[in-house]
Amino acid sequence: MSQTRQQVLEAARRLFGERGYAAVTIREIAAAAGVSPAMVMKVGGSKEQLHVDATPLEPEPLPPDVPLEGLGELLVSRMLSRRQEGGAEPWLRAIYLIADAPDPEAARGEFRDRFLSRFALPEGSAAAEAENRRHCDQLACLMVGLAAGTRTLHLLDYSTDRAALVQEYGALVQQVVDRISATREAAAVAT
Structure with a gap:
């Protein structure tokens, strides 16, 4: 080329x-x-x-058997690697795809299925499902925010200390993942 x-x-x-x-x-x-x-x-x-x-190819999704423990740092590390390599950032691209979609509501549903379905609860109480959805939405907001912050706004200069950023931001993401995990465990006990 x-x-x-x-x-x-x-x-x-x-x-x-x-x-x-x-x-x-x-x-x-x-x-x-x-x-x-x-x-x-x-x-x-x-x-x-x-x-x-x-347009680079979409990155491989995480396998469904990746444990929730440590997932926060893994998600942040993968995102920073995609940024460094100039790869596609699906969390950020979702914003543009939804905004430009002929049916934004359907596009939002596809986003939820693609990014958050691994955290879905088995059939259970409406209260547990609402709590889980709130936590999943928080997770998506953290990831979309990091994608926009590092790609569009050029915030969080991780070139000087990537490990610290992965650890610090990963801990924020992990807090939400842990709430999702706790909600899932409570729902499993209740059924």
Whole structure:
């Protein structure tokens, strides 16, 4: 692949990943890549094709048998690795996919199924299900917030001490995972 095409794809990947398809212009991609808008169109063909070519593959989901203990640090570490490698960030991309979806409610349901279904309770009391949903929503907010903070807002400079960030933010995420686990255990005892 030519060096210019690679520069354009890297710039497009970063911008689309940070702000979504609709918010990014060819001029912005050109400026970030250090080339003219005409060159972006020459190597990309169209904005749509450039988006397709620049979009990295979604990361492998965690296997369902990964224990909940230590999951907070694992989730944060995986997210920071994707950021460092320029990989797709599904927690952040979900925002843009839902906002641009023809049926946002269905897209929100798909998001919940994809990201939070591993924490679903077996059939039980409505109160336990509502508590579990609240905790799952908190987990999603923490992860989306970290994705937006590190990708879009460029907060939390983890280049100096990644281990500390994984430990500190991972502990916040783990608190919510532990509440989910406790709710699941209480629901299992009640049934």
